[in-house]
Amino acid sequence: MIESPSGFWGPVVWIITAVVALLIAYFIRSRGEKAHKKGVQSETFLMANPSLPEGKAHVRAHNIYWGFFEGLRKYYDPTITAHTGIVNDYIIWFIGVIAIVMIILFVSGGI
Amino acid sequence: MDKLLTHSPILIIAIPLLVAFLTPLIGRASGKARNVLVVASLAFVEFLVIILARDIYLNGIHVYALGAASPNLAIPEHFMVPVRIILEIDAMSIFMAIIAATVALAAVIYSLSFMKQETGQTRFYTLLMLLVVGMFGMVFTGDLFNMFVFLEIASIAGAALVAFRTRFADAAEGGFKYIVISAAGALMVLFAVGLLYAQYNVLNIGALANAMQFSMLDKIALALLIIVFAMKLGAIPLHMWVPDTYAVAPAGVSAILVVSSQASMYALFRVCFTLYGATLNMYTVGWIVIILGMVSMFVGVTMAIPQTDIKRLMAFHAVSQSGYMLLGVGVGLAVLGDPHALATYGREAMSGGIFHIINHAMYKGLLFLTAGALFYRVGHRDLNRMGGLGHKMKITSIFFIIGALSIAGIPPFNGFASKFMIYESVYQFNPILAVIAMLVSLITLASFAKAFQAAFTGPQLPEYKDVKEAPKSMLIGMGILAAAIVFFSICPGLIVHHIVEPATDALINQGAYVSGIMGGTP
Amino acid sequence: MIGGIPFNGPFVAVAVLVGIAFYIMVSKRNMIKLVMGLSVLASGVNLFLVTLGYREGGVAPIYTNAPAGIMVLPVPQALTLTSIVIAVAVLALMLSMIVHIYRHTGSTDSEKSRIMKG
Numbered sequence: 027m028i029e030s031p032s033g034f035w036g037p038v039v040w041i042i043t044a045v046v047a048l049l050i051a052y053f054i055r056s057r058g059e060k061a062h063k064k065g066v067q068s069e070t071f072l073m074a075n076p077s078l079p080e081g082k083a084h085v086r087a088h089n090i091y092w093g094f095f096e097g098l099r100k101y102y103d104p105t106i107t108a109h110t111g112i113v114n115d116y117i118i119w120f121i122g123v124i125a126i127v128m129i130i131l132f133v134s135g136g137i
Numbered sequence: 138m139d140k141l142l143t144h145s146p147i148l149i150i151a152i153p154l155l156v157a158f159l160t161p162l163i164g165r166a167s168g169k170a171r172n173v174l175v176v177a178s179l180a181f182v183e184f185l186v187i188i189l190a191r192d193i194y195l196n197g198i199h200v201y202a203l204g205a206a207s208p209n210l211a212i213p214e215h216f217m218v219p220v221r222i223i224l225e226i227d228a229m230s231i232f233m234a235i236i237a238a239t240v241a242l243a244a245v246i247y248s249l250s251f252m253k254q255e256t257g258q259t260r261f262y263t264l265l266m267l268l269v270v271g272m273f274g275m276v277f278t279g280d281l282f283n284m285f286v287f288l289e290i291a292s293i294a295g296a297a298l299v300a301f302r303t304r305f306a307d308a309a310e311g312g313f314k315y316i317v318i319s320a321a322g323a324l325m326v327l328f329a330v331g332l333l334y335a336q337y338n339v340l341n342i343g344a345l346a347n348a349m350q351f352s353m354l355d356k357i358a359l360a361l362l363i364i365v366f367a368m369k370l371g372a373i374p375l376h377m378w379v380p381d382t383y384a385v386a387p388a389g390v391s392a393i394l395v396v397s398s399q400a401s402m403y404a405l406f407r408v409c410f411t412l413y414g415a416t417l418n419m420y421t422v423g424w425i426v427i428i429l430g431m432v433s434m435f436v437g438v439t440m441a442i443p444q445t446d447i448k449r450l451m452a453f454h455a456v457s458q459s460g461y462m463l464l465g466v467g468v469g470l471a472v473l474g475d476p477h478a479l480a481t482y483g484r485e486a487m488s489g490g491i492f493h494i495i496n497h498a499m500y501k502g503l504l505f506l507t508a509g510a511l512f513y514r515v516g517h518r519d520l521n522r523m524g525g526l527g528h529k530m531k532i533t534s535i536f537f538i539i540g541a542l543s544i545a546g547i548p549p550f551n552g553f554a555s556k557f558m559i560y561e562s563v564y565q566f567n568p569i570l571a572v573i574a575m576l577v578s579l580i581t582l583a584s585f586a587k588a589f590q591a592a593f594t595g596p597q598l599p600e601y602k603d604v605k606e607a608p609k610s611m612l613i614g615m616g617i618l619a620a621a622i623v624f625f626s627i628c629p630g631l632i633v634h635h636i637v638e639p640a641t642d643a644l645i646n647q648g649a650y651v652s653g654i655m656g657g658t659p
Numbered sequence: 660m661i662g663g664i665p666f667n668g669p670f671v672a673v674a675v676l677v678g679i680a681f682y683i684m685v686s687k688r689n690m691i692k693l694v695m696g697l698s699v700l701a702s703g704v705n706l707f708l709v710t711l712g713y714r715e716g717g718v719a720p721i722y723t724n725a726p727a728g729i730m731v732l733p734v735p736q737a738l739t740l741t742s743i744v745i746a747v748a749v750l751a752l753m754l755s756m757i758v759h760i761y762r763h764t765g766s767t768d769s770e771k772s773r774i775m776k777g
Contacts, residue, residue: 027630028554030485030561037549037627044549081598087445087520087591091583095443105440109377111776113317113693113769117684119374120321120364127425128360134421135356282738289745293752300756306763307774313690313756320697320749321684324704327742328677331704334735335711381775449775 143208145189146201146224149182149234150273157266164259172249175262179245179269183238190231194639198653199226200279211654219341219654225279227650228639232491233276233403235636236498239621240396241269244389247506247614251388251513261301261387267294268393275400279654281330281412282340284404285323288369291397292319299386299394311385314378322365329358329365342412343654346647351416359417362408363425369401372463373433376456380444383452384518388509389614391448392502395455399494402462406644409470414647423471430463431570434577441584445520447508450588451501454544457577458497464574465490465559466644468566473645482562484641489558491644492637496551496625500543503618507537510607510615511592520591527593529604534593536615541589543622545582551622554629669710676703690757690767694750701746708735708742 027036095102141148156178164171193199201208201224211219226234245265252258271291278284296319300312333355334340337348349355368375379398383391409422437457444450469487472478510533511526512518527534543550556578564571606612625632643649676699683696712732718725720733757767764772 028558028633030558031481031565032561035548035554035557035629037554037629040549041627080596081600084524084595084598085590086524087587088443090587090590091442094583098439101439102443105436106443106777109380109440109777111377111381111773112688113314113690114685114688116314116318116375116377117321117681119377120318120368121681121685123367123375124325124360124364127364128357130421130425131356131360131418132353135351135418282741286741286745289749293745293748296756297752300759303759306760309756309759309763310772310774313753313760316749316753316756317693317697320746320753321700323745324697324700324742327738328704328707331708331711331735331738334738338732340734384775443777 141185142188142192144201145185146199146226146277147203149185149189150224150270150277152178152182152185153266153269153273157263157270160263160266161259164262168258171259171262175245175266176242176249178266179238179242182269182273183242186231186234186238189226190235190636193226193228193231194635197227198643198649200224200653201226212656218339218344222283223279223341223654224277225343225650225653226277227653228643229403229406229491230276232495232636232640233400234273236399236495237269237272237276237396239617240392240498240502241265241272243502243614243617244392244506245614246617247392247509247611248387248389250608250610251509255302257301261298264294264298264301265390265393268298268390268397271295272393272397272400276403279342280340281333281342281345282327285326285330288326288401288404289319289323291400292316292323292369295319295390295394295397298390299382301387301390302385305385307381308385311382315382318368318378322368325361325365329361332358341654342407343651346412346414346651347655349413349416351413351418355413359408359413359422363405363422366401366405366408367429370398370405371433371456371459372429373436373456373460376433376437379456380440380449380452383455383505384446384448388448388505388512391452391505391509395501395505396498398455398459399462399498402459402494406466410473410644411647411650415474419473420471423467423469423473426463426467426470427570430460430465430467431573433457433460433463434574435460438577438580438584442580442587446518447511447520447523447588447592448505448518450520450584451504451508454504454581454584455497455501457581458493458501458544460577461556461559461574462490462493462497464563464570465493468563468570469641469645472566478566479645482565484645485558486562486566487641487644488633488637489555489562491640492558492629492633493555495632495636496543496555496622499618499621499625500540500550500552503536503615503622504540504544506611506615506618507533507540510611513607513611514604515601520588523592524601525593525595525597526601526604528597529601530593530606532612533607533615534589536619537589537593539619539622541582541585543626545585546578547582549626551625551629554626554633558633669706669713673703673707673710676700676706688768688770690760690769690772691754693769694753694757697753698746698750701742705739705742705746708739711735 200211202211203222211223271287274287296312296316299315300309302308371379434457437453441450441453465486469483472483543552546552546556560571680696680700684693712735714729714731717729717731720730760772761767766772
């Protein structure tokens, strides 16, 4: 158990609480519709379109979070261009950051 | 047993080194004997690390002088300064060694079947042993030049392992970038070591800390050391090599490279807390580390969202999580001079950052190993082409879920425990930092939901109809790390109290490190 | 604080070498030239290490039949030897990786031969 000034984190308590909550949910579910048999009822109705053939129904990775990506375009364009993949640019960043940190250390501490 | 304990520091470094040179010899005779030798030696090293850890937690700092009449004789008679190569192991060093031993053992067991189809496996295991030697040497040594040598050993072995599968075009490119960056950085470390030696005429970290006056040349050396170690651990804006390198390495090697980067983080902390310690302007250097951490967190995780290569996505997350560790320990460094703040939240922030190191090694190692299992069965790393793999690879998907929930900081896993400590204490230092950290945690969950959805969920695709579950030894390797995660999740208080807090106290207490070498004389 | 070092010539040479090395590494796109730049950087740092050990009028640090007078510091010379050996290994590894990159992509230009970006 980890103590902190504003509370504590005890995973055993959390797990017991979660198990109790899941038991209650299972109990409520088991009181449901007893007449439903798996696979016998019809397929779920999806937006009045015929279901897609095999292999086309899966959302591919570059489409996920499209909205997030487009919304932050102004941040992403310079950042992705900065990741050029050229080794010489890596050395430029290295020297640049060393220079900045040296200047900060000199200014703050005095020469 | 006592002799084993006294000599365990050098045995932990020497046994993998000896096995690295025995492996080509035994590998000529039989592949199975070589595999048994490698796994057995790493298991024995883990045992040695555990008994050494127990001794350090009971009895304090362990000093080992190479070549002296007795191992504790750091300063010989009639000498004022230590003259030999000295291994000085305090609680923080043995903390990193525990991580290195466990992840290396899991990764080697995993690689037994991952690399089964490759030629030149003997060279692979030789290089792996050398990488392990480099990691252990970097965390055990008490000597600054020795740290440079082991840094180079780890970099060379690591780069050769990254470029191992030369049939892939991008593997050679990843390895080239890694070795150029490491070589340039290590030469700058040597330059800084030369600067420090020129002034004080000692190379030993404890003796240097004793003699340090914060002159102008020392500031130049500090800037060089901080930035080179920040580059080796993957802090923005020096992180560009991380995605290129971690993506193309064989999966077990990616997991060990994560720990190697964390050994560089250990070296950064050693330089800031122990070598410079009380003499430097802690508030400024602390804020430099905090800014590096904050930028790493944010840019790392936002760059991970548009990625479509699964290991490149995980590599950006490695950059982002390093930001958490830098943030936690940076807050501790910034308030090191203020005893009240240190006791209220500084120590807890540092403990959170250091606990995050071991958590990150476990769950990031597990995630890389699962990505390697996917690559092994499917043949590529492209998330755009994967789908519905959870139907056949059930155990791999459970391990991926455990790793993904851990890295996102979802209770009850161990990622939440260390992030909880970091949030609570950093909030008292500066609320904005904690808010940005929580936002980053949210985006982490989002990107792993993307990876899980793209790779594992969805209907069974026709091209992956005969994909099977990952082989047994890969499951065992992943299982070791998953068991460690579950253990850390159920009793984090035990881990924090017994392993992490001694490491925090060892970093804060510069005097104990110095008197371990100089024998208590001020 | 650096007592006894007579003149600044070698240190100026170190600065020039390190400056040239970083200029080469930053501006030359050919990967072999980049490796050459790294080699010049290694030479600069090794020269720095040997120079900082020099004491004015000092003799080689060998005790057998040593002439009278102070000796130069032997420790930086040991550090330099270690660094030269490590640089040899690193150089060999880098050049072999360039050969593999050339075989796969047909070019040694760091911009034209890159596959991973973004």
